[in-house]
Amino acid sequence: MANSQLNSGNPRVDIEYRRKKSAEEMRHQVVSFALMIFLTLIAFAVVAAKGFSAWFIVPFILLLAIVQVIFQLYYFMHMSHKGHEAPSLFLYSGLLVGLVTVLAFSTIIWW
């Protein structure tokens, strides 16, 4: 993040710069929160409407969930910031193993 490089030599200036940066980031967080709520509302509305077929609803709400989780991980959990290479490796390795498990359980086991 731009936040981590600051050496104007004047601590007062640096502090002000940092405060401004984090206030700006906080605004982005609130926007991502609004989007997350919006995506949740759509997902619930699609199911509550009862007019759509399951073939449309299931992939659609799964997509909404994935988008929402990306917001959560990259903004709320700061994975978009620098220095998150190892966390990404850990998380995606876990996700890979997890998805293979889900695939196996939902195709090989069906009774």
Next chain:
Amino acid sequence: MQAEDKLTYETWPAEPEKSTLEAKNKFLGFWFFLGGETVLFASLFATYLALKDKVPDTTHTLAKDLYDLPLTFVATMLLLTSSLTSVYAMYHMKNFNAKKMNLWLILTLLLGLGFLGLEIYEFTHYVHEYHHTFTSSAFGSAFYTLVGFHGGHVAFGLLWITTLIVRNAKRGLDLYNAPKFYVASLYWHFIDVVWVFIFTVVYLMGMVG
């Protein structure tokens, strides 16, 4: 920087969660743990998907008739909002404002408590009205293991954050406890990540059939 350094508003680092060796280790170790949690929850999801609606006879209630959308919706809103309040808490942590950080963390705790209360109500409702219990069917076992494990994480998160607040109430912020608060907030967000998949895969997909 050292954890014992006495810091002021001016000398507080931009990334207090990663400015000491201990903090760096904690940060890395915690993400490693979250990778493991991902595998754990994914296997519980896989089990649930394989065993959904697998009941011994027709007297058992199926997912479609069991779940209640309004209740799930309220629980989802509570948990999503608690994720935002903990972002606010970390915003104030970075600005070296312990008082406001604690205030937002307490708000997070209250929302989490509301969520947990709803889940307890939901489970007792299923047990008493529908006789849907842990041992009534494979569906019941898979459902309570997945959703209950998440609820257990919420309960643990509440205890963890409460302990942090009480322990550091009179201490203010320093480089020793800032990483602890940061890691607890990561945990809280991760609980929310898991819940997004629970409300989608278990409740919404359960209603669709």
